[in-house]
Amino acid sequence: MKENNTGFLKRADAFIALANEQLNQNLTQGEISASFMYGSARFSAWMAASSFESAEDMKAEKDQVMEYFMQEYKLALEEHLDNHIQNFDFSKK
Numbered sequence: 676m677k678e679n680n681t682g683f684l685k686r687a688d689a690f691i692a693l694a695n696e697q698l699n700q701n702l703t704q705g706e707i708s709a710s711f712m713y714g715s716a717r718f719s720a721w722m723a724a725s726s727f728e729s730a731e732d733m734k735a736e737k738d739q740v741m742e743y744f745m746q747e748y749k750l751a752l753e754e755h756l757d758n759h760i761q762n763f764d765f766s767k768k
Contacts, residue, residue, distance in 0.1 A: 719744050 690711070697707045723740045727733040733740075 716744075 694707050694711055697710075698704070723744075724733055727736070
């Protein structure tokens, strides 16, 4: 990700802010995370579907679409796990 893409970061921060608000609604982190991932998958599937001409075309490319989204998620998750390994204050749990 390019560091100068502030629109990208603002959109990501808006989703995180919503998730943080939901922590005040007597929900667990796990419940919020599961909803977040499910919503992301649902939106990504819709976005992918809207880029194909037919169901057959989408079916033919399904594995590549899945690989793309899983690889992007893996890269982002690895980046943020490494950041927390280096910077998270584990004494304030």
